[in-house]
Structure formats: C-alpha cells, structure tokens
Amino acid sequence: MVLSAADKGNVKAAWGKVGGHAAEYGAEALERMFLSFPTTKTYFPHFDLSHGSAQVKGHGAKVAAALTKAVEHLDDLPGALSELSDLHAHKLRVDPVNFKVSSRAGPGQIWASGAENAAAPPPSPRPPDVPSLGSF
Amino acid sequence: MSILLTHPCPSPTPGGGPLPLTNSLILLGEGRTLGQEMRNKRPHSEEAAQTCFWPIRITSKLPDTMVHFTTEEKAAVASLWAKVNVEVVGGESLARLLIVYPWTQRFFDSFGNLYSESAIMGNPKVKAHGRKVLNSFGNAIEHMDDLKGTFADLSELHCDKLHVDPENFRLLGNMILIVLATHFSKEFTPQMQAAWQKLTNAVANALTHKYH
Numbered sequence: 001m002v003l004s005a006a007d008k009g010n011v012k013a014a015w016g017k018v019g020g021h022a023a024e025y026g027a028e029a030l031e032r033m034f035l036s037f038p039t040t041k042t043y044f045p046h047f048d049l050s051h052g053s054a055q056v057k058g059h060g061a062k063v064a065a066a067l068t069k070a071v072e073h074l075d076d077l078p079g080a081l082s083e084l085s086d087l088h089a090h091k092l093r094v095d096p097v098n099f100k101v102s103s104r105a106g107p108g109q110i111w112a113s114g115a116e117n118a119a120a121p122p123p124s125p126r127p128p129d130v131p132s133l134g135s136f
Numbered sequence: 137m138s139i140l141l142t143h144p145c146p147s148p149t150p151g152g153g154p155l156p157l158t159n160s161l162i163l164l165g166e167g168r169t170l171g172q173e174m175r176n177k178r179p180h181s182e183e184a185a186q187t188c189f190w191p192i193r194i195t196s197k198l199p200d201t202m203v204h205f206t207t208e209e210k211a212a213v214a215s216l217w218a219k220v221n222v223e224v225v226g227g228e229s230l231a232r233l234l235i236v237y238p239w240t241q242r243f244f245d246s247f248g249n250l251y252s253e254s255a256i257m258g259n260p261k262v263k264a265h266g267r268k269v270l271n272s273f274g275n276a277i278e279h280m281d282d283l284k285g286t287f288a289d290l291s292e293l294h295c296d297k298l299h300v301d302p303e304n305f306r307l308l309g310n311m312i313l314i315v316l317a318t319h320f321s322k323e324f325t326p327q328m329q330a331a332w333q334k335l336t337n338a339v340a341n342a343l344t345h346k347y348h
Contacts, residue, residue: 038348042299093239095303 003136008074011136015071022068027060043094070136203338205280209331216320216328217277225319226270227263229311231256237307243300269308276339283342291346302344309336 003011018025034041034049047055066084073080088094205213233240234256241250247261256262272290279286294300313332317324 039302039344042295042301045299089239093242095237095239095301095307097303098301 003074007136011071011074015068022064023057023061025060026062026064026067027057030056030060030063040098043092043098074136202281203283203334203341205331205334208327209334210280212328212331213277213280213335216316216323216332217274219320219323220270220316222270222274223263223267225312225315226266226268228257228266229308229315230266230269231259231262232311232315233304233308234262236311240304240307243298243304270312273312273335273339276335276342280335280338283338284345287339287342288346291343294343295347302340302347305340305343306337309333309340312336 031051034044041049047053047059049056066081070077070080078085088099234244234250235253244250244262244265247259247265249255249259250262276283276286294302313329313336316332317329320328
C-alpha cells in the first residue's frame, strides 16, 4: 500500500498532535489491543497485562518510539522498519496476520487501537484523516 | 443467553395478561431477569395459551452458532478418514507447517533439529506430535455436531498454558488439506475438499472458542 503525499501530510499532522504523549498512547493502544483482540495476548505470557502494568507501559513506550521513527521516514518505511521486521519474523516469530490492518480476524490491531487513540486524545482535537493513519 | 419470543395472537385474553407485542425476538443478556410483570402474564390455561400473546423464555445456546454438516459432508469426510494413515498424514502436515511458515517453530524449541526441510520432515518428535494432533481430528469427526463442546478443554489448554495464536489452527488445517490432496489425488474431489475445508475451519473455530 503506497502512501500519497496527502496521506503523508495527514499522518505527520496527526502524529504531531500526539506531542510528548507518545509513550502513553503506545501503552493505551496495547491495552486496547489486548482487550479487543485477546488472541494477541498469546505473545505476552510473560507480561503482567493488568491495567496500569509497568511492563505494558514500558513496551508501549517502545512501540510509540518505533512509530515516531516510522513517521520520520515515511518515504522509506521498508528501510526504516527492516530491523524490526527481522526481529518480529525471526526472533519473536509473530504470525503476520497480526500486522494486517483490515483483517477482521487478525489484528494490525495495534494500528487500529492507535487510530482509536488518535481519534480521541484527551487534549488535542480530532486528527483530520484517520484513513491515512489506516494506510500508515 | 436468554431469548424472549412472543407468540402472536389475534386478540388479548380477558382479565389482563398479554403483552401488546407483535411477533418479535428480544434478546436478553445473561443474568438479567424477566420482570414480575412477565411472570404474571404467563397463560393460566391451555385455552389462554392458544389465544393470547405470551412470552416464551428459552434459555439455551443459540443454534446458529453451531456449524451444521450435511449427511453428504459427513459421509465424505468419514470415507476419506477411513483411509488416512494418521501418523503419516499428521506428521507430514505438521512438518509442512514448520517448513512453509517457519515462525510456527516458535512452539517447538524442544523438538531438536529443525534446521532444514529434511531435518524437519524426518524429526521423530514432529511425527509423534503430528500424530497426536491428527488423532484429535479423528475425535472431531466422531463429534461433528458439537465441535465446540468437544474441543472446550483443548481450547483452554491452548490459550492458558500453550499460548498459541489461533491463526496457527487455520494454517495447520490448510496443511492437512494439502497433504490429503497429495495423498488422495483422485478421491480428493472439489466436493471432498469443500467438506474437509469446512471441517478444518470448524475445528479451528472450536479451538479458538475459549480464548479470552
């Protein structure tokens, strides 16, 4: 899926509104993902997944940092994310169905959850183009 | 899950009772009780039952969550199953899963040498485990009318203890289909394939059912 110039602009604008709260959003996105898509929990049996868990907060911060990096490299997403891709494929061995955005059965739910976060962040106004975030 | 059905009737009973509802289906959640008004409105006689609106409460699983196999589908599955060598087909299905979708090896670090296609195909632990899994399918075939019940315990096990992403059940089901196709080329007609696809889908769903 290719991002148009307009898409890229929208994504940058939306992520810009996150401001310094990226880590919080990451943690909330993960929490939402675990609630809406319980099968994703199978990859975290070693985590405390209760509300407010320090492990989820820490991991959410990691995920958000990766997303921030992705937003900074929208012109070369495969390059920017190649190490993470290798990690998830070869070390973590996560089934790729979890990265699909539109699949009903399979997540990419971190994205969907992230989009929900972005759609209702407490202080900021609603970002202009959630479909762009979907493509992202 | 409770289902509240209302039976339509031409005119209300005298003496108050019927609910002025047309033929409708109202779903109530677990734990919600019917009100005292409902209990008062139960018909007091056979005649009243025939002639008035009255609520019927059915408490059971909704039938439409169940998969239904036709007689032909059951017969097709059974006829092929009778010819299946469980160790060979099971072992090969699991081996193919581990080869074609290498991330599925994540569950089998204790199986030893999985470093090449030939190593995987020849690995005795893979064969043994494949046989175990396919025997479970044999159990499914004997209980095709209640797969969710049959696999309830296994579903909990795969979620709570084994932490297996249910996508793997779908992938393995497809591997079984492919191995059956390679072993039974002539008998694996499109209808036979469709019946088995339905079975593997249903088993995957049944194994996912208890995930939380």
